[in-house]
Each structure stands twice: as structure tokens, then as C-alpha cells.
Amino acid sequence: MSKTFRKKSILLVNPYIEDFSAYDHFSKPLGIIWLASYLKEHFTVYFINVLNRLHSSVKKVKFKEDGRGDFPKQIIKTPECLSDIPLYYKRYGIAEEAFRKELLGLPEKPDYVFITTGMTYWYTGLSYTIKLIREVYPESKIFVGGIYASLLPSHAERVSGADVVVPYQNIGKVIGFLEKYFSLRFSKEVKMPSYDILGEYYYLPLMTSTGCIYKCSYCASSILNSFEQFNPENVFQWILVMNQDYGVKKIVFYDDALLYKSETHIDVILQKIIESSINVQFYTPNGLHIRFLSERTAQLMRKAGFVDIRLSLESSEERFQLESSGKATNIEFNRAIENLYRAGFERKNIRVYTLLNVPGQRESSIEKTMEYIYKSGAIPMLAYYSPIPGTLDFEKSREITDVDEPLFQNNTVYLYRSGFNLEYLTYLKKKELQYRT
Template structure:
């Protein structure tokens, strides 16, 4: 194998395609920032987040979709200017696969000798499919810091790839896949994300983080753990982080928080963990240290917390340390669906007492529910919607079961031929039904979901005007076109005829 000299590495977050009824969001790409922090010790590294750098640019693609971020011509010019030896492209979601492939193609147009890497949840779930694109040289499967570093060393020394872990490549004209088996056990051995390579001031100014609203600026996100031992039918996060829970030590987390305050003046945080409170003792220690150090921060949990780990003592500590809003992934109000279909380890009897205590502490409450699973009946869905409304939370989010590649849901739908006609990766959206079963059609479920989300917003006006202002009014003024499109879509679906 011929060795390659590698000096410059360009990591790219492609522009986003979204439904015209979806809001624009942007936040620092922590995955690329972690990777950059590891690689910059040995190489010159640049991170190009096309989403934030071209956030103002919007392009209507068709009746349903629009794109925002840097234009592809601008991305090509950035590749030419930096003249990289390696281009790594992020593809977090299957919905963004088309744009990620386009960026890889641009890199090869600039210089066919550029080594191209593809990483994220989509290629980790479907490495063989992704490698059908001849412009992709390597797929990084799962978390990428160590695998990418070792791959680059192998390329520089010409030592081959078979000893690596979590990699797809071509060998003798066929695709070779080395599964991900080794995960980073001591996450405090990783440097903090290379935020100095990102346009942090622009993220602060735009202030539209994914999945939440904010109260203070500047604010930003961080992650304190990886991996989830739960086996929920709809979740694909294990394709990247694995199933074992791997937490960072509390002192390491608090050190990063103090750095964010010192370097960027951060006043609010979003913890993007999938399970911030999974290890109760560790979570308690983090919050306790935040209080002892008088960090004076507000914080939220957009991805939700492990409800089964919550109790009154921990919630008090969360509130005291600055948590003003909590997100709870309940998923279903029907025990059979929750435990036998979704397979989420949650006792529904615990939900209302937790919500009532959060309300007593003055914490805002977001609750997430999902309906439309194979094996679920319309009666069970209605039961979930009644339970969801009975909670009277500040933000109720009901979405449709979404068959992401890498999930058991996707496998079941493929096997049973439940995927809606015309299904493709671009249409995998939580607001779009993609599953038709003998019990229901996607159209019927869309109508149910539109109705309950619309009613919950109306109820919020009277129950919690402050929450309504933060969740709806502030965003209305920021993105009026999005709200007009969403209102039209919701009303159309509510009053459309159901049917099979």
C-alpha cells in the first residue's frame, strides 16, 4: 500500500434541507468539534459549518422543502481555498444524506486525490449503501475520534486498515466493513471540543438551538456522556455511541462549563445528553458542584432525561443549579405500547407525580410522545393523546413514529412492507407519516397528531401565557413564514378527510 502525506484536513457540516413547516435551527456541531480537537494536535484542521455560515440563505427546493446554509458553489470555493488533503463530511441524519453526498462530490471535483471520509448516524447504519457512492473513500462507523486518527496514520505509513475498528473501505473492488466494537471508555481523555474553530459568536447571535427555547444569551450546548442501554424501537443513537452508558467524570464536566463561562461568557447551557440523569449519583454531583462554584447559569435538557432516575431530591438539586425547564420523553400513555412495542423501561405511574413536583419547583415542562407504531391500534393512540393532554405541560410534542435506518422500527417496516409508497430518506420526518399498517394509515395518524398539537397550543394560551410566549410568539416574530406554513398545514390536515 502506498503511503500518503497528510497535512490539512477540512471537516464539513453540509447545508440542511427541511420541510417548509419546520423551523430553522443551528448549534455547534459537537461531533466535528470533538474530532477536530483530536486531529489538530497533528494536522492543520478547519471546520466549515455550512449551516451557520450561510444561515441567512434560503432556497426553495419544491412545494414541501427548502434548504438553508452556504450554497454548494460557496462550499466548493472554500474547499479550493483551503486545499485539503482530507475532507470529512458529517451526515447525522438520513434526511441530510443527499446534501452530504453532494459535498463529497464537490471535494472530488476540486481534486480527485482528496481523501474523503463520511461519518454520522446515517453512514454508521448503512455503510455498504453509502459506499456505493464512488466518491466516498472511507466510512467512519460510530464515534470517530480514535478511528479517524488511526486511519490517517495508516494512510501516512501505508500499513493497511484491517487492524482498525469501525471502518468501511474498498479492497480489491469490493466493500469491506469492519464493525464498531471498541468505544472510548474514558471520555475525559478526549480534549474539549475545538470551539475555537467554530463561529461561536454567530451561533450566539442567531440563538436558535435545536429542540428548545432560551432565556439568556449567550448560550451553547455540551454533552456529558455517550451511549444508551435502553432498547427503544425508534432510536438509532446506538449506531454512533453504542449501547453501553459511558459518562464523563463530574469534575471534567464542570471544568468544561467553567471554560465556556471564561472563554465565551456563556450564561445558559443545553445538555444534549440522551441520558443526563441516567447515573443519578453522577448527575447529583455535577449539579452540586455547579451550585458550590456559584456558576450562575440557566440550563435545559432538550433531548430529555431518564424519568426513572428522577426523584424529589435530584429535582431540587437540578432546580437549584439553574435548570428552569425539563424535557421528559414519555413516548406513550398505553402500558402495552410503551413496554411491549416501544420497549421503554418506564413506569407510567411515576410520570404525573414527577411533573407535579417540577411544577411545584417552578420548572417548565416539555413532554414528548410518539404514535403510529406497527402493532399499535388507533384506540391505543387515542389513549396516549388523552394521557398526554391530561399532563397539562408547558409544551406538548406529539410526533409520528419515524423509521430511521439503524432502528428496529425501520427493520420491521421493511420486513412487513409497511413503508408508505414513495418512501425515501429525505421524507423521514417526525411530522410526516411513513407507516401504513392493517390497523391504520399514515394519513389517519397525521390527522390525529395535527389535531392534538393544535389543541395543546390553544390550551397553553390560557394555562401558561409565559410558556406560550416563549414557545410560540417569540418564534413567530423570528420566523413568520415558517409559522404561516405550519398553521396552514395543521388546519388542512385537521379538516382533511381521513381514510385508507
């Protein structure tokens, strides 16, 4: 008799977060659901999203109109090394018993568990997730990938409790790593993410490219990924599937360089969307490059259904612009705002990130930047700097306070320990609120 070979299984997990604050600001684990599209070629794939706000165990679910909202959470003991921070420490995600129930409810014991990671300072939530999985499936081999595993692979190997650390964020390198590990071959085509495993579709994330063309002193995008734009026709087809098969009307771009070479990329995608007459709304939480926001692109964005425009100015101070990135000037910013207004956007649609607490930044420049943005016709949004390993500003941060321990790379921790004037911060928050209203 011939033997029946069982297809091996992989459980994908979006883990707990432990932090002073966390919020579903269009936060979906796009990387791991994208990876699922490839894994399905050889494995049975399951998925548990610990941060699922719509989980049956979550009693109070608050949604903003655009889909954002609070993660389920509970207050936990603050790590001793963070005891000087006068805030409650929390664990974000479904209750432990609910997670155990999800694990025990799988159709089979997974041969492997793949866990994604986010911020470096969330590693304690990752370790807690692994601990719970080990208690239920002690024999399953656990892999860890994502941002933390890519930026601090040695730390992840020592501390996380995983069996295998995949030190790449780039999907091609991840696939290459897994091909060697499993002695398999995966498809080389750029696939649509497996949105089917998410199970909830109030909004969906989308990337039309990976990486970034700039190497900003405070950002790790170019470190984590090489820049590559996907075929516009393929992206358009993905959007059709998201809208028609999943009923999604809110799509969130995760690109770091969405507008680059717009004539042959995003403009093509938007024109196809307009011609298709599908009813969708688009959001850009990662911020758009001001330099590439042409009048034509602004017009197409308006017609295609963009409702929330986020721009990455960071500072109106010319010295800061040149030293940190050189990606935008005030003249280019003013031109971008004019293009958006000509297209029919209003102040309420346009929010502009203003970096706060970057090493070497003059505190007074933050308020000046906020005033400049508002007078230009947009709404300023404070963006809190956190030290990211591998960046130029991380080295400058080390000269200010200890940031080598990943927990100290938390933007809240760094804010308290860097010497930033907290009374001035309170003032800036009030100004930010005034500008919104």
C-alpha cells in the first residue's frame, strides 16, 4: 500500500504588544499575510491575530469612521528598568485564555509557528506570545521574523525564545532563507497578499512598492528593504479583488515612496481605478513624499477617492531638512499644498507630520513648523521620534542617553530620558489639538 503524506502545517501569529501606549492606526500585519501567499504553495496555513479588535472575546469595540481604534488591553507590571516612567504599562491583545482557546481550536498541531514582529521595544510581548505557544505546542518549531528580527537578530536569538530567527524584512530574502531551510522552491512572482486569512475587512492594507528611495537619518525603511515598485496592472487587479471579493471600501497604502515616478506608477493605478468606477476610499498613514506630489497626481488622487492625505515634512527648518534627508524643501511643500487645494482637497483632508525630539533638533523649531504648516493650509501632527538601530540618529541618541537596550528605544522612554522639556510638550499638545479643531 502506498503511504499518504500529510501536508505540513504552519501557524502564523501576530503577537502581543507590551508598551505604555499602542493604537490601531491602520495596523495590520501585512508582511506575514503576504508571506502566507507563498507558504500556501507547500504548507497548510493557519493564522491567529492576537491584536484582533473584533475577536469574540473583546466586549467593547470602538471604531472610528475610518476603522482605527483601541486594541484590547490590560495593565501589567512595568519592567524594573522602566520604573522611572510615570505611566501605566500595558499588554495589548486578546486575553490569555482567549489566545489559548484559539491555539487549542486549530484543526491540527502546527509543525511550525511563524511570528511576525514590529518595534524593537515590543520584544517582551513577543516573548510572552512564544511562552504561551510553547505551553500548548511544545514540539512546534518557532520562527521569528519582521522588523525587530531584522534590526536586532542577535538580540532576538538570545532573548525571544524562538528556535529560528529570520533576519530579513525583504520578502525575496525571506523566501530565499526559507527555500534553503526547507529545501523547497517558491514562486518568484510578486503575489497578492493572502487577505483571506485575516477574517475581518473593515479596512485592508496595500503596498505598491517596497523600501524607500531616501535614507533619512531617523528612518530604517531603506535598511530593511530595497526599493522596488510592482506592476501597476497587478496592483489594480489586487484592488479590484479587495473591493469586489472582500467588500472593502477603505484601503490603506503602506508604501514609503508611493508617489515616486508617479507618471509610470501611481498615476497609472489611479487612472485605472477612476475608469473602473469602484467605490473606495484611500488613506496614506506612512506619509507621502512632498517633492513628487504633482498637480496631475493630486487631481487623480481626488478623483480616485483619497480622503486622508498625510505628508512628510518633519520640519520647516532648512538646516534640519538638509541634514536629515534632503527629501523636501519649503518651496516644494507650498507647491504640494497648492496642488492639493486645486484638486479640491481641504485643510481637513491634509495632515502633515512634525517630528519631535530628534537628536540635535531645536525645540523652538517644532512650534514654528506647526505654525508654518497651519498657515500653509494643512493640519500639523506631532510624530514622536524613537531611536532605531542602524540609523544615523540612533548613534546621536546614544550620546544623549542609553538606548542599547531595546526597551529604551521606545519613543515614550526616550522622551522622558532625553531631557526634552515636558512642560513644553504639554504646550505643544494643546497647540496640536487647537489646530485640529
